[in-house]
Amino acid sequence: MVRRTALAGILFLGLLGAFEPGRAPAMAQEAHAIAMHGEPAYPAGFSQFSYVNPAAPKGGRLALSAPGTFDSLNPFVVRGSPTTVIRTYVVESLMARGYDEPFTLYPLLAAGVETDEARSFVTFRMDPRARFSDGTPVTTADVAFSFELLRKKGRPNHRLYYGKVARVERPDPTRIRFVFEAPDREMPLIMGLMPVLPRHATDPAAFAEGGLSPPLGSGPYVVETVAPGASITLARNPAYWGANLAANAGLYNFDQIRIDYFRDSNTEFEAFRRHLVDARFESDPTRWETGYDFAAVRSGEVIREVIPTGLPKPHFALVFNTRRPIFADVRVRRAILELFDFPWMDRTFYHGLYVRSVGYFDGSELSAVGVPAGAAERRLLTPFPDAVRKDVMAGTYAPPPSDGSGRDRTRLKAALELLEEAGWRPRAGRLLDGQGRPFRFEIMVNTREQERLCIAFASQLARAGIEAQVRIVDAVQFDTRRNAFDFDMVPFSWGQSLSPGSEQGFYFGSAAADSRGSRNYMGMRSPAADALTAALVAADDRSDLVAAARALDRVLISGTYDVPLFHAPGQWLARWRTIQRPGVPSLYGTLPETWWRVPQ
Numbered sequence: 001m002v003r004r005t006a007l008a009g010i011l012f013l014g015l016l017g018a019f020e021p022g023r024a025p026a027m028a029q030e031a032h033a034i035a036m037h038g039e040p041a042y043p044a045g046f047s048q049f050s051y052v053n054p055a056a057p058k059g060g061r062l063a064l065s066a067p068g069t070f071d072s073l074n075p076f077v078v079r080g081s082p083t084t085v086i087r088t089y090v091v092e093s094l095m096a097r098g099y100d101e102p103f104t105l106y107p108l109l110a111a112g113v114e115t116d117e118a119r120s121f122v123t124f125r126m127d128p129r130a131r132f133s134d135g136t137p138v139t140t141a142d143v144a145f146s147f148e149l150l151r152k153k154g155r156p157n158h159r160l161y162y163g164k165v166a167r168v169e170r171p172d173p174t175r176i177r178f179v180f181e182a183p184d185r186e187m188p189l190i191m192g193l194m195p196v197l198p199r200h201a202t203d204p205a206a207f208a209e210g211g212l213s214p215p216l217g218s219g220p221y222v223v224e225t226v227a228p229g230a231s232i233t234l235a236r237n238p239a240y241w242g243a244n245l246a247a248n249a250g251l252y253n254f255d256q257i258r259i260d261y262f263r264d265s266n267t268e269f270e271a272f273r274r275h276l277v278d279a280r281f282e283s284d285p286t287r288w289e290t291g292y293d294f295a296a297v298r299s300g301e302v303i304r305e306v307i308p309t310g311l312p313k314p315h316f317a318l319v320f321n322t323r324r325p326i327f328a329d330v331r332v333r334r335a336i337l338e339l340f341d342f343p344w345m346d347r348t349f350y351h352g353l354y355v356r357s358v359g360y361f362d363g364s365e366l367s368a369v370g371v372p373a374g375a376a377e378r379r380l381l382t383p384f385p386d387a388v389r390k391d392v393m394a395g396t397y398a399p400p401p402s403d404g405s406g407r408d409r410t411r412l413k414a415a416l417e418l419l420e421e422a423g424w425r426p427r428a429g430r431l432l433d434g435q436g437r438p439f440r441f442e443i444m445v446n447t448r449e450q451e452r453l454c455i456a457f458a459s460q461l462a463r464a465g466i467e468a469q470v471r472i473v474d475a476v477q478f479d480t481r482r483n484a485f486d487f488d489m490v491p492f493s494w495g496q497s498l499s500p501g502s503e504q505g506f507y508f509g510s511a512a513a514d515s516r517g518s519r520n521y522m523g524m525r526s527p528a529a530d531a532l533t534a535a536l537v538a539a540d541d542r543s544d545l546v547a548a549a550r551a552l553d554r555v556l557i558s559g560t561y562d563v564p565l566f567h568a569p570g571q572w573l574a575r576w577r578t579i580q581r582p583g584v585p586s587l588y589g590t591l592p593e594t595w596w597r598v599p600q
Contacts, residue, residue, distance in 0.1 A: 028114055028115055028116045028117070029114070030112040030113065030114045030123075030125065031044075031112065031113055031114065032044040032045075032106070032107055032111075032112060032113075033095075033098075033104060033105060033106045033107070033113070034095075034104070034105050034113050034115065034122075034188055034189060034192065035101065035103065035104040035105075036102060036103035036104070036185065036186060036189060036499045037102070037103075037499075037539065037540070037541050037542040037545060038541060038542050040098070040101070040104045040106070041098065041100070041101050041104065042098065042106065042246075045246075046106075046246050047246055047249060048246060048249035048250055049098055049099070049100060049247070049249070049250070049586075050100050050584055051099060051100055051582055051584050051585055051586040051591070051594060052249060052250025052251060052582055052594050053250045053582045053594070053596070054249045054250040055250075056250050056253045056580075056582075056594075056595075056596040057253065057596055057597070057598075057599050058236075058253050058254075058255070058596075059253075059254070059255050059597065059599065060254055060255060060256075060596075060597030060599075061254060061255065061256040061257070061258065061597070062254040062256070062257045062258070062278055062279075062579065062592070062595065062597065063258045063259075063260070063276065063277050063278045064257070064258070064259045064260075064277060064278065064279065064280075064592065065259065065260050065261070065262055065268045065271055065272065065277045065280060066083075066084070066259050066260070066261050066262070067261070067262060067263075067265060067268060068081070068261060068262075068263065069081065069229040069230070069261050069263060070082060070083040070228075070229060070232075070261060071210070071212070071228065071229060072210035072211060072212065073086055073210075073211065073212055073213065073214060073215055073223065073226070073232075074086075074207070074210045074211060074215065075087050076150060076154050076155060076158065076195060076197075076207075077153060077154060077155060077207065077208050077209075077210055078155055078156070078208075079208060079209060079210040080210035080211075082210065083232050083259070085232065085234060085257070085259060086215060086217070086223075087195065088219075088593065089219055089220060089221040089234055089252070089257065089593075090215060090217040090219045090221055090222065090223060090234070091195045091196070091197065091215060091217035091218070091219055092108055092109055092195070092196060092217060092218045092219045092242070093108060093109065093192065093193045093194055093195050093196065094108060094109050094110040094124050094143065094191070094192050094193070094194060094196060095107060095108050095109075095110055095113065095124075095189075095192035095193065096108040096245075096247035096248075097193070098247075099586035099587055099588050099591065100586050100587055101587070102497075102498035102499045102542070102587075103189060103497070103498065103499035105189055105192045105193070106246070106247045107127065107245065107246075107247060108127075108242065108245065108247055109126060109127060109130045109138055109143075109196055109218065110124035110125060110126055110127065110192070111125055111126065111127040111128075112124070112125040113125075113188070113192065115188045118183040119180075119183055119184060119185050119187065119188055120179065120180055120182075120183045120184075121177055121178060121179045121180060121188075122177070122178050122187070122188035122191050122192070123171075123175055123176070123177040123178075124143070124175065124176055124177075124191075124192070125174055125175050126138065126139065126140055126143070126174050126175070126176070127242075128174065129241050129242075130218060130241055130242070131218060131239075131241040132198050132201070132216055132217065132218045133216060133217060133218065133219075133222050133237050133239075133240075134198075134201070134216060135239070136198065136200060136201075138196060138198075138218050139173070140170050140173065140174065140175065140176040141170075141199055142196055142197065142198055142199045143176050143194075143196055144168055144170065144176060145197065145199040145202070146194060146195060146196050146197045146199075147162060147165070147168060147178075147194065149197065149202070149204055149207060150162060150194070150195070151163060151165075153204070153207050153208040161187070161190045161191075162194075164180055164181050164182070164184060164187055165178045165179065165180060165181070165187075165191075166179050166180060166181045167179050178191050185537070185539075185540075186499075186501055186537075196218065197215075197217075198216050198217075198218075201216040202215075202216075212226055212228055214226065218241065218242075219237075219240075220236060220237060220240045220242070220243070220248070220251075220252040221234040221235060221236055221237060221252070221257065222234065222235055222237050224256070229261065230260065230261055231258060231259060231260045231261060232258070232259050233256060233257070233258045233259075234256065234257045234258075235255065235256055236252065236254065236255050236256070240252075250582070250594060251593045251594060252593055253594075253595065253596035253597070254595075254596070254597060260276070260277065265284070268280075269287065269291065272574065273294055273296075275296070275576055278575060278576050278578065278579045279573065279574065279575035279576065279579050279592070279595070280573075280574055280575075281571055281572060281573055282572040282573070282574060283568075283572070285350040285351055285353040285354065285568075286349075286350070286351065288304075288351075288353065288572050289351040289353060290351075292304055292574060296576070300577065301576060301577050302574060302575070302576055302577070303574070303575055303576075303577055304572075304573070304574050305571075305572075305573045305574075305575075306569060306570045306571070306572060306573075307570050307571040307573055307585050307589050307590050308569075308570045308585065308589070309363075309570055309571060309585070309587065309588060309589040310363075310364065310498070310586075310587035310588075311363070311364060311496070311497070311498060311587055311588060311589075312360070312361040312362060312363060312364040312366060312367065312495075312496040312497070312498070313355075313357065313362040313363040313364075313567040313568075314493045314494065314495050314496075314567055315357055315359070315360045315362070315493065315494040315495075315496070315564065316357060316491070316492075316493040316564075316565045316566065316567060317357065317491070317492065317493075317494075317562035317563055317564045317565055318443065318454070318457070318489050318490070318491055318562055318563040318565065319489060319490050319491070319492050319521045319522050319561065319562040320333050320336075320489060320522055320560075320561055320562055320563075321485060321487055321488055321489065321490070321521065321522065321523055322522055322523045322524060322561065323485060323513075323523040324441070324488055326439070326441055326488070327441075327488070327489075329422045330559065330560055331418045331419070331421050331422040332418070332419065332422050332424070333560040333561070334418055334560050335414075335415040335416075335418035335419045335422070335464070336415070336461065336466070336563060337399065337400060337560055337563050338400045338411045338412075338414045338415035338418065339411060339412070339415050339457075339460050339461055339463070339464060339466075340399075340400075340457060340460065340563050341402040341404065341405070341406050341408060341411070341460055342356045342399070342402065342565075342566065343402055343403075343404030344402065344404050344405060344406040345453070345456060345457070346566060347404065348406075348456070349452065349453065349456070350566070353568070353569075354566035354567065354568060354569075355566060355567055355568070355569050356399060356564070356565075356566055357564040357565055357566055357567050358397075358398065358399055358557065358564055359553045359556065359557050359564075360494060360496060360552075360553050360556050360557075361496055361500075361549060361550075361553050362567065363567075364496075364498060365498075365546055366496070366498065366500070366546060366549040366550060366553065367550070367553060368392070368395070368550040368551070368553040368554045368557070369395075369397070369553070369557075370395050371395045371550065372393075372394055372395040373388075373393045373394075373395070373550070373551070373554065374547065374550075376543070376544070376547035377547050377550055377551040377554070378393075380531070380532060380535055380547065380548060380551045381393075381528065381551050381554070381555075383528075383531070384527065384528035384531070384555075387526065387528035387554075387555050387558065388528075388551075388554045388555060388558045389557075389558040392554045392557050392558050393554060397557065399564065400414065406460065407463065412463055412464060415464050416464055419431065419439075419464065424439055426464070426465045427465075429465055430465045430467070431464060431465030431466050432465075438465075438467055439465065439466045439467065440466075440467040440468075440469070441466075441467075441468060441469075441488035441489060442468070442469045442470075442471050442487070442488045442489070443457075443458065443468055443469070443470045443471070443488070443489045443490070443491075444471050444473060444478065444481060444482070444487045444488070444489070444490050445470060445471070445472050445473075445478075445490075445491060446472060446473055446474065446475050446477075446478035447472075448472070450472075450491050451470055451472045453491075453565075454468075454470045454491070455470050457563075458470055468489075482521065483516055483517045484516055485516070485521065485523065490521060491565075492519075492521055492562075494507060494519065498587065499545070500536055500545075500549055500552075501536055501537050502533060502536070502537045504529075504532075504533040504536060504552065505530070505533045506518050506519055506520070507519045507520060508520055508522075508524055508526070508529045508533070508552075508556065509529065509530055509533060510524075510525040510526065510527070510529075510530050511530075513525050522561035522562060524559060524561050526555060526559065528555045529552060529555050529556070532548050532551050532552040532555065533552065535547075535548035535551075536548045536549060536552070570589065571589040571590060573590060577598070578597055578598050579595055579596075579597060579598070580595065580596055580597075580598055581594060581595045582594050
């Protein structure tokens with residue numbers, strides 16, 4: 001889901017026109033679905049999504065695992081570490097997302113949706129069949145209650161988004177309308193994804209405390225048992241009101257879902273080996289390459305698959321803090337990028353399984369990598385002639401290639417030339433500036449895997465006389481220092497959606513560079529990036545959004561704000577053969593709610 005920040009208010013000043021929050025909104029025709037751009041892919045009366053099997057058999061149990069622990073069943077507040085399954089399986093939103101489109105919503109609790117061309121408001125018509133699991137009807141009163149509760153006591157993103165609503169109206173018992181402070185293309189969809197809580201079974205006074213009391217929802221499952229911190233079991237509600245909705249066809253096929261939590265990854269994997277867990281998404285390339293050599297895999301009882309996704313790949317990188325004088329010069333940053341030997345790193349540590357990252361939207365239509373800038377991009381970039389490198393504009397840019405030896409002399413020579421241009425020269429095995437000060441910085445990490453990676457990179461930097469000290473700190477200190485921008489270099493992974501918007505300002509905007517807690521960890525201040533974020537927000541159709549995203553990708557690549565690392569080619573899924581999945585994945589890969597158990 002695309003996220004907005006307080007910066008959005010700045011970006012929309014030009015769209016306000018004569019809109020007044022107090023004025024009654026102009027009416028529009030009700031529709032069955034709403035898309036961020038363009039038209040919904042599925043017409044009214046559609047029967048199923050493309051990534052499900054509507055004939056999937058119902059029944060049986062699905063056992064999954066999760067790392068860590070939990071101490072709350074309330075994922076809507078900051079307090080505690082909540083389990084992640086409540087939002088998907090127990091509590092529903094007004095509309096359901098289609099996972100084979102960038103950002104489109106279809107009927108769920110709401111049977112219809114209405115907005116105007118400016119998207120200054122949104123109206124939802126409730127499905128009269130909608131019920132909470134105790135049989136109580138879901139009404140507009142519950143929606144209004146949920147909105148007020150989440151705006152006051154919900155997570156920061158809820159308070160931020162719902163703060164853009166000027167007023168709430170209920171024209172009749174079946175409809176609820178949200179009128180926005182300013183027209184906003186995304187807000188109707190944001191409101192469509194709002195979780196709906198039961199007014200009669202939710203205590204506002206205790207809501208922010210979290211806790212382990214099973215919540216009442218309208219979703220396909222109810223909480224059956226909870227072992228605090230260890231496991232949670234959900235049971236399918238046989239009276240689920242929405243079982244026959246098109247948006248639910250082929251979903252929620254298990255009678256029971258159990259999630260066991262493990263503090264140790266080896267113990268979690270052993271549970272899968274012993275078939276105490278039915279399926280797992282693997283994240284460790286070494287384990288994926290060498291750990292699945294056991295009898296059940298050899299016999300075909302366990303299936304391993306690499307499942308493609310259509311989302312932008314995560315941009316995992318070592319981020320320069322350009323607020324530090326040592327990284328203020330882009331030539332220095334490019335020199336350090338020259339010294340990263342990806343083929344050697346991938347072969348030595350990751351069995352050659354990773355793909356090198358380049359830009360911030362890799363693997364999607366939003367990526368500028370390998371694509372020459374089109375006319376629309378060039379128009380957006382015209383006011384900023386120096387913001388994009390020529391090879392990036394031409395679509396010919398690639399990260400510096402290396403010979404994979406870990407000691408590539410060509411790359412070392414190129415790095416030293418850039419460093420010398422920036423005023424750094426090697427002397428007696430050290431890199432010094434004009435005042436004789438050494439080139440020295442710290443890479444802060446918080447896991448042993450990050451430490452191993454960065455120690456190897458530091459050894460490559462040492463060939464140029466650069467002294468990079470790797471420091472591992474605990475998670476609390478890591479988050480505190482990172483959020484305060486108190487670091488030289490730090491690993492981070494930006495995740496992107498297929499519908500980027502004003503959250504890009506939170507990631508890369510000039511105003512966010514000094515805003516503690518933002519994700520502008522590099523401290524970039526780029527008028528071009530700011531303007532392109534505004535263009536993303538203002539995009540009226542998909543082609544405009546793609547052009548703005550690609551132009552932003554080019555600006556970010558050209559700035560060399562980090563050392564891009566790598567990403568997996570897709571989802572690494574291991575499952576026992578008793579669990580089956582649809583043959584066609586969604587843009588998000590395969591989804592557990594689409595799986596089923598093979599009948600005995």
